[in-house]
Amino acid sequence: MRLRLSLVGGACAMTVASLASAQLSPAPAAPMASQAVPAAAPASAAHTVVILTEMTGDAAIDPHLRAATDGVLQRIRARGYEMHSPSAVGAAMPTNPQPAALRAAVGAELLVRVAVRYRDRDRAVIHLAVLSALGQRTQDITASPAEIAAAVPAAADAMLPPPGTAVPAPSPAAPQVAPMPPTPASTDRVVLRDGSIVNGRILQGVPGSFVVIATADGLQRTISWDRIAEAQSAGSLPGAAASTTLPVASVGQTAWDRRGGSLFTFDVQALIVGVLESRTTIVDKTFTSGETMRFTGTGNAGGGGGGLGFHLGYLYLGAPDVAKGNTWAGFRVGTGLELAMAAYGHRNDSKIQAGLRDSSGKVLIPGTASGGDTTWTSTTLVMVPLTLGGQFGFGKFWNGSRWNGTQLGIDWRPTYYRSKPGDLEPTSGVNPAGMQLTLDVGSLEAGSKLESNFRMAVTLLPPVSDHPTVLTLGFGAGWY
Numbered sequence: 001m002r003l004r005l006s007l008v009g010g011a012c013a014m015t016v017a018s019l020a021s022a023q024l025s026p027a028p029a030a031p032m033a034s035q036a037v038p039a040a041a042p043a044s045a046a047h048t049v050v051i052l053t054e055m056t057g058d059a060a061i062d063p064h065l066r067a068a069t070d071g072v073l074q075r076i077r078a079r080g081y082e083m084h085s086p087s088a089v090g091a092a093m094p095t096n097p098q099p100a101a102l103r104a105a106v107g108a109e110l111l112v113r114v115a116v117r118y119r120d121r122d123r124a125v126i127h128l129a130v131l132s133a134l135g136q137r138t139q140d141i142t143a144s145p146a147e148i149a150a151a152v153p154a155a156a157d158a159m160l161p162p163p164g165t166a167v168p169a170p171s172p173a174a175p176q177v178a179p180m181p182p183t184p185a186s187t188d189r190v191v192l193r194d195g196s197i198v199n200g201r202i203l204q205g206v207p208g209s210f211v212v213i214a215t216a217d218g219l220q221r222t223i224s225w226d227r228i229a230e231a232q233s234a235g236s237l238p239g240a241a242a243s244t245t246l247p248v249a250s251v252g253q254t255a256w257d258r259r260g261g262s263l264f265t266f267d268v269q270a271l272i273v274g275v276l277e278s279r280t281t282i283v284d285k286t287f288t289s290g291e292t293m294r295f296t297g298t299g300n301a302g303g304g305g306g307g308l309g310f311h312l313g314y315l316y317l318g319a320p321d322v323a324k325g326n327t328w329a330g331f332r333v334g335t336g337l338e339l340a341m342a343a344y345g346h347r348n349d350s351k352i353q354a355g356l357r358d359s360s361g362k363v364l365i366p367g368t369a370s371g372g373d374t375t376w377t378s379t380t381l382v383m384v385p386l387t388l389g390g391q392f393g394f395g396k397f398w399n400g401s402r403w404n405g406t407q408l409g410i411d412w413r414p415t416y417y418r419s420k421p422g423d424l425e426p427t428s429g430v431n432p433a434g435m436q437l438t439l440d441v442g443s444l445e446a447g448s449k450l451e452s453n454f455r456m457a458v459t460l461l462p463p464v465s466d467h468p469t470v471l472t473l474g475f476g477a478g479w480y
Helices: 062-078 086-092 099-106 145-159 253-259
Strands: 002-009 012-019 048-055 110-119 124-132 135-143 188-192 197-206 210-214 220-224 228-233 244-246 261-286 292-317 327-347 350-353 363-365 368-371 374-398 402-412 415-421 427-431 435-445 452-461 469-479
Touching: 048 062, 048 099, 062 110, 062 145, 086 099, 099 110, 099 124, 110 145, 124 145, 124 220, 135 145, 135 220, 188 210, 197 220, 261 327, 261 374, 261 452, 292 374, 292 469, 327 402, 374 435, 374 469
Parallel strands: 048 110, 261 350
Antiparallel strands: 002 012, 012 048, 110 124, 124 135, 188 197, 188 228, 197 210, 210 220, 228 244, 261 292, 261 469, 292 327, 327 374, 350 368, 374 402, 374 415, 402 435, 415 427, 435 452, 452 469
């Protein structure tokens, strides 16, 4: 029978695939009350295998991993191995989480481990390891998701020895490990991004993929490139000069190089708009003699409302270096159209009729006044901006293929505007001193060319010369 045990930890699921034949035996006699029941000894595990497949939780990858596991199972059975008892494996896993310890605990001859080192939409790097009493053999397989089901079993076929080639691991009661040939002393080392250091002899290094290093305990470790901060060779690597530092780059750096460069961008925003300007006001004064005078002045006018903004442009995104940091920068230029409707208040014209008093202060002709009040109407506001500035990202890379964080943008934003309040004369012009700040929150995926991020923008057109003051707050989404 085939049994899959799913052990979930965080975002990672592990599948233990085991195959065993069912055997029927008479039920044992009940022990006497005075008899001590001995602990069960480990069952014979000659020529048995345990397979560990680490699931990612990604629906685009996991079905192919399951198919790959089934393919490895077929090749294992064809070589004459039996799958170890799933109950024994499940019982041993909580206290023996490391593959080597698990193999020894259950007494299996081999343990095969399949793990995803890196993945994006175009490809995945699958780490395949075969552990036995003679050591560990590993290989990294780079394949598209659709190729995983065939590529992993094919690689396993070349790594699996015939039964008996690797002697069964000793039981926990009598731990004996076959000695490994000593590794020649070397000053090679691999510094990992978590700060730990692996010393030994570098056997193979493929920039952008992996490094294979033989450690002093005789094991060979294959370390994926996205985990490496620095790899130093003292000349033991064939073709490398003494004290060579291998170039370090993420497995996904090539995908990030493609993700960067010239990008088309656009955004859609809901706008909150405030307007403040000076409007000409007129005061007409008529005297008792019939003479009329006109006075001209200014008064504050303005209001607030809302609208929509549509912007498009060009972003040159400098490809981030995954191995060196979590920030990136870009240059951007663009334009757009913003339409808003706002309530608008202004001072209306005044009319004054002068009165007449005698020397004693008695009113002979009463004076009157009208107008000069605040009148409310509505205004339509049209703005066409030109943006020129930069965009900077601060966040963190995950699995080498995804970046999450915030992006801060700052732009010089000269803007053409036109305001038409009710029956009043329109005001229009180009304000050359506009400025804009944007804050984007979201993520970028190495394998995608167009993604949405939440965007908040603050724009100010200051009162330069006779231009009105316009303050805009925008909320929406930006794609790039």
